[in-house]
Amino acid sequence: MDTLSQSRAPIYEALKKYKAKRVVSFDVPGHKQGRGNPDLTAFLGQDCLSVDVNSMKPLDNLCHPVGVIREGEILAAEAFGAENAFFMVNGTSAAVQAMVMSVCKQGEKIIMPRNVHRSAINALIVGGAVPVYVDPGVNKKLGIPLGMSVEDIKKAIKENPDAKAILVNNPTYYGICSNLEEIAKAAHEADMLLLADEAHGTHFYFGDNLPMPAIKAGADMAAVSMHKTGGSLTQSSFLLMGKNVNSGYVRQIVNLTQTTSGSYLLISSLDISRRNLALNGKAIFNKVMQFAGYAREEINKIGGFYAFSKELINNDTIYDFDITKLSIHTKDVGLAGIEVYDILRDEYGIQIEFGDIDNILAIISVGDRSLEIERLISSLAEIKRQHMKDSAGMFDHEYIDPRIVMSPQEAFYSNKKSIPIMGSENKICAEFVMCYPPGIPILAPGELITKEILEYIFYAKEKGCFLTGTEDLRIENINVV
Amino acid sequence: MELWFTEQHTKNVRFSIKIDKQIYSEESEFQRIDIFESKEFGRILTLDGYVMVTQKDEFIYHEMIVHVPMATNHNIKNVLVIGAGDGGTVRELTRYKTIKRIDMVEIDKLVVDACREHLPQTACRLDDERVNLYYEDGLRFVRSKVNEYDLIIVDSTDPFGPGEGLFTKEFYGNCYKALKDDGILVNQHESPYYKEDAKSMKRAHARIKEYFPICKVYQAHIPTYPSGHWLFGFASKKYDPVCFDEQAWNSLNIKSKYYNTALHKGCFALPTYVNQLLENADE
Numbered sequence: 001m002d003t004l005s006q007s008r009a010p011i012y013e014a015l016k017k018y019k020a021k022r023v024v025s026f027d028v029p030g031h032k033q034g035r036g037n038p039d040l041t042a043f044l045g046q047d048c049l050s051v052d053v054n055s056m057k058p059l060d061n062l063c064h065p066v067g068v069i070r071e072g073e074i075l076a077a078e079a080f081g082a083e084n085a086f087f088m089v090n091g092t093s094a095a096v097q098a099m100v101m102s103v104c105k106q107g108e109k110i111i112m113p114r115n116v117h118r119s120a121i122n123a124l125i126v127g128g129a130v131p132v133y134v135d136p137g138v139n140k141k142l143g144i145p146l147g148m149s150v151e152d153i154k155k156a157i158k159e160n161p162d163a164k165a166i167l168v169n170n171p172t173y174y175g176i177c178s179n180l181e182e183i184a185k186a187a188h189e190a191d192m193l194l195l196a197d198e199a200h201g202t203h204f205y206f207g208d209n210l211p212m213p214a215i216k217a218g219a220d221m222a223a224v225s226m227h228k229t230g231g232s233l234t235q236s237s238f239l240l241m242g243k244n245v246n247s248g249y250v251r252q253i254v255n256l257t258q259t260t261s262g263s264y265l266l267i268s269s270l271d272i273s274r275r276n277l278a279l280n281g282k283a284i285f286n287k288v289m290q291f292a293g294y295a296r297e298e299i300n301k302i303g304g305f306y307a308f309s310k311e312l313i314n315n316d317t318i319y320d321f322d323i324t325k326l327s328i329h330t331k332d333v334g335l336a337g338i339e340v341y342d343i344l345r346d347e348y349g350i351q352i353e354f355g356d357i358d359n360i361l362a363i364i365s366v367g368d369r370s371l372e373i374e375r376l377i378s379s380l381a382e383i384k385r386q387h388m389k390d391s392a393g394m395f396d397h398e399y400i401d402p403r404i405v406m407s408p409q410e411a412f413y414s415n416k417k418s419i420p421i422m423g424s425e426n427k428i429c430a431e432f433v434m435c436y437p438p439g440i441p442i443l444a445p446g447e448l449i450t451k452e453i454l455e456y457i458f459y460a461k462e463k464g465c466f467l468t469g470t471e472d473l474r475i476e477n478i479n480v481v
Numbered sequence: 482m483e484l485w486f487t488e489q490h491t492k493n494v495r496f497s498i499k500i501d502k503q504i505y506s507e508e509s510e511f512q513r514i515d516i517f518e519s520k521e522f523g524r525i526l527t528l529d530g531y532v533m534v535t536q537k538d539e540f541i542y543h544e545m546i547v548h549v550p551m552a553t554n555h556n557i558k559n560v561l562v563i564g565a566g567d568g569g570t571v572r573e574l575t576r577y578k579t580i581k582r583i584d585m586v587e588i589d590k591l592v593v594d595a596c597r598e599h600l601p602q603t604a605c606r607l608d609d610e611r612v613n614l615y616y617e618d619g620l621r622f623v624r625s626k627v628n629e630y631d632l633i634i635v636d637s638t639d640p641f642g643p644g645e646g647l648f649t650k651e652f653y654g655n656c657y658k659a660l661k662d663d664g665i666l667v668n669q670h671e672s673p674y675y676k677e678d679a680k681s682m683k684r685a686h687a688r689i690k691e692y693f694p695i696c697k698v699y700q701a702h703i704p705t706y707p708s709g710h711w712l713f714g715f716a717s718k719k720y721d722p723v724c725f726d727e728q729a730w731n732s733l734n735i736k737s738k739y740y741n742t743a744l745h746k747g748c749f750a751l752p753t754y755v756n757q758l759l760e761n762a763d764e
Contacts, residue, residue: 301625348650371646374620378651381624385658 006079006278010071011271014059015051015264027054028261053264062087062262063255072271079278080205080224082215082240084247088223089266090258092199093119095223095239097126099195100167102245102253103221104129109163111156114402115145117197118432118469120167121444124408126257131408132160135401136172137317142308142329143358145440146317147171147178150186157190165193170201170214170222173354173361173438175325176318177211184218193244196222202230203324203365206281207289211320220244229288229324229365232273236266276366284366288324291373292364295326298377304333304384326362328380330355334389336463338435340380343387348379354437357460358394361438400456403448406481411446416479418472421457424449427480432469435460441469449480486517486525488532490707491675498522498705504599509591511643516599522705524600526567528592529642532705534567536602543603544740545701545748546713547573550632550665552730552745553715553722555579557631561659563619563647564669565636566592568604574634575606576735583612584630586623588643590616620646626659633660635668640681648681650688653716657692663719670698673755674708682712687762689716697722698759699748701739712755723749 004010025032034041034049041049053059060067069087076085088095100123104110110129112120113136124131134152136145148168157163166187171177180196187194196214198204202224204213214222222240226232239254241247277284296307306329310321330340341355352362362376405428406414416430426449433443442460443453457475461467467475484500498519505516517525523536534542547570551557558581562570566587574583585607587593593614596604607614615622619635633656638644646652647668656666666689671682690696693716703711715722727742751759 298621298624370618371643374618375646375649375651378620378624378646378649378655382651382654385654 004071004075006075006275008075009268009271009275010068010075011059011264012268014068015053015268018053018058019050025053027056029054048265051264051268054261059264062089062267063258063260069267072267072274075278076238076270076274077240079274080215080238080240081213082222083243083245084241086239086241086247086251086254087262087267087270088237088239088254088258089235089262091119091235092197092223092225092228092237093117093122094254094258095237096120096197096199097123097257098239098250098254099221099223100124100129100165101127101256102250103165103193103195109160110165110167111153111160111163111192112167113145113148113169115172115440116167116169117199118434118439118441120197121408121432121441125412125445126409128407128409129164131404132156132163133402133404139312139318142306143331144174144176144327145172147176147319148183149316150179150182151316153183154186157186157192161190163192165195167195167197168214168219170196170198170204170219171211171322171325173200173440174327174359175200175322176312177320177322178317179315179319180212180214180217180219188218193220194218195220198222199225200228200322200325202226202228202277203281203285203288204322206277207285207324208282209289210285210324211322215240215242218242221250226270226273229363230273230277231366233266233269236270238270285324288364288366288368291368291370292324292326295362295364295373295377299328299380302377302381302384304388305330305380306332324364326364328360328362329358330360331358331391331394333384333387334391334394335383335387336394338460338463338465340383342464343383344376344379348375348382350376350379352376356435356438356465357463400442400450400453402444403450404446405448406446408445411481414481416481418477418479421454421476421478424478424480425451425454430479430481431471433457433467433475433478434469435465436468439468449478486519486527488527488530491677494675494707496705496707498525505595507591507595509589511589514589514592514595516595524602525705526596526600528638531639533638534569534600534603535705536600538704539567539569539603541701541703541739542711543569543573544737545699546570546634546636546667546669548730548735548737548740549699549713549715549722549745549748550634550667551577552727552742553717553720553725554631554663554665555726555729557665558582559630559632560584561586561623561626561630561633563623563633563635563637564588564644565634567596567600568593568607570634570636571609571612572603572606575609575611577733580611583609584615585612586615586617586619588616588618618646620649620652620655623652623655623659626655628659628661630660631664633664633666635666637669639671640685648685648688650691653689653692657718660718664717665720666693666714666716668714668716670712670714672706672708672711673752673758674710678707679758683758683762683764685714686759689714690762693717695719695721697749698751698755700751700755701748
């Protein structure tokens with residue numbers, strides 16, 4: 001195994017070998033190379049279905065890898081500069097949950113910013129850990145939550161010396177990074193582990209002049225969404241570990257909830273994407289940075305729209321900025337981000353990642369060409385020409401400091417009752433309410449429902465945000481403790 | 482030796498021309514460019530395997546895309562041409578002394594270079610002093626222009642490949658903004674016959690109609706294009722192309738091979754099935 005090089009892709013190679021052998025299958029999956037499901041085969045292609053196979057000795061087993069999957073993990077760990085790497089087939093959500101659940105047990109504390117993805121709070125519900133939230137601060141003009149200040153983290157550590165770990169976003173949805181090196185140092189001095197949600201940070205490991213990747217900064221674990229900016233299939237992801245982490249135990253935690261039928265389509269997509277980024281990542285992300293820089297410059301020329309970047313850096317809550325992210329403030333055009341998001345899709349046939357109250361986010365990645373970039377810029381110019389309004393009366397803040405009354409697990413599993421959202425002020429919320437995307441909770445289980453939060457929810461609903469999380473799919477009723 | 486160029490007009494229809502020899506073949510940043518010599522059509526320029534112009538029938542396309550708008554408004558002074566790397570459209574435009582400026586925006590410089598060298602028949606007037614060449618994306622170029630042109634001609638490839646951005650709503654909207662209050666937009670409008678081409682045609686028509694009060698479509702017969710039946714879009718803020726000053730154009734004494742003022746009136750009369758496609762373009 002020590003002769004493996006990054007130009008290899010062991011799982012992909014094993015699948016090709018397997019295919020060439022024309023093995024007769026009396027195994028699952030029952031479609032048998034697609035023959036049993038002609039419509040699906042016509043839709044996805046024979047090549048695709050022929051490698052949708054079950055675990056077997058020559059192809060290894062994701063739950064207990066000792067062959068080609070292990071080799072793929074070793075190569076991935078090397079490519080990311082980590083001690084260990086696991087292939088994840090249930091999204092970065094599963095990776096985030098595995099991180100939290102492998103460092104915190106029932107009742108133990110974890111320090112995190114409130115603008116985490118719902119998967120982190122889900123882990124608290126399942127595992128029973130208790131959050132200590134650090135206010136990430138907010139940029140009032142842009143209406144976006146920021147990174148974590150080192151001082152705030154140190155304060156939280158001092159006040160909660162019994163906490164087991166700190167979780168950070170690297171970067172946030174909007175591309176904002178915290179000072180991870182200092183945070184890692186502070187965490188380790190207090191015997192805590194540092195976990196990073198790098199759902200949007202794959203490229204940090206491969207490109208030049210990008211914010212520091214978490215593992216390099218000293219984080220102990222990182223959840224990396226290879227599928228978001230790295231080119232692998234949706235739902236595939238990497239969990240990275242540093243040397244302070246017992247990876248065997250983490251594997252057991254992963255296996256508590258992970259499928260025992262890991263998809264080889266997902267696993268091989270990770271293997272091939274890792275090879276591509278290891279070999280070509282620098283060039284790919286240079287191009288991505290050029291595209292994003294060009295788009296930002298052109299969009300800022302249109303006026304009204306503000307595509308923000310490194311000028312925001314304040315060496316604290318905005319320690320660094322991911323310039324591949326095309327985050328655009330839309331409020332000065334008189335349109336909510338979600339409105340621009342909807343117009344782009346419905347009228348111009350352009351799908352961007354999300355729009356919230358004040359901003360939109362366009363993902364630029366390995367697959368983009370200048371043709372599409374020009375279309376996005378020109379569509380925004382047209383949206384301004386045809387839809388610009390006075391921005392007076394628009395909502396002007398985004399982050400609402402949560403008031404936590406009980407732990408997420410306690411609230412979620414308590415005796416709940418469903419009441420109309422309208423009349424829920426001052427009750428304790430027993431479920432999530434969030435806009436998706438981005439999937440950052442407006443309310444999480446155990447938090448007090450305030451007038452301010454209700455106003456925010458009604459405004460988001462009115463502007464057309466896709467609200468999710470409640471048991472009631474119409475979001476008219478809410479479960480309270 | 483049998484050497485044939487074949488273009489797939491649909492999945493089930495092929496169009497072939499016997500080739501004498503290949504003159505040029507390069508892969509640019511955007512597309513593959515080939516020039517062939519043939520007995521029947523003379524030199525042929527193809528992009529990504531699709532015929533763009535042939536020496537024998539290019540006059541039909543270029544005369545129709547230029548003389549119809551030029552005869553509609555005799556005060557056209559500032560013209561923007563998008564695409565048109567072979568130079569044929571510019572050649573026709575330079576025949577009007579009244580034109581003061583022609584901005585031509587072609588994304589692929591290599592196409593222009595290849596045509597200058599191997600297709601002088603179309604590229605011959607690119608050095609006219611009124612012509613300004615810009616090698617950039619048309620969508621990008623037009624974005625910053627406001628109230629500047631009397632006429633925009635979109636002489637693009639098909640809506641798959643580098644020409645894709647020139648069939649979009651954002652492009653037509655930006656063109657509207659770049660035109661003066663009596664501006665005209667003429668575009669290559671695909672063919673009504675084969676299903677896939679007809680879809681592009683309907684989509685383009687529906688999008689242009691959102692911006693311009695006057696939107697018409699006219700036709701020509703081009704032997705080397707799929708089905709031979711080709712359409713052009715005429716969109717305008719003020720002028721109806723069917724009401725025009727015939728005498729004024731005839732007095733210019735421009736010698737043409739396809740276009741004439743009688744044809745100008747007739748080319749807007751379309752087959753019934755085409756009218757129906759256009760009426761239901763929004764579907």
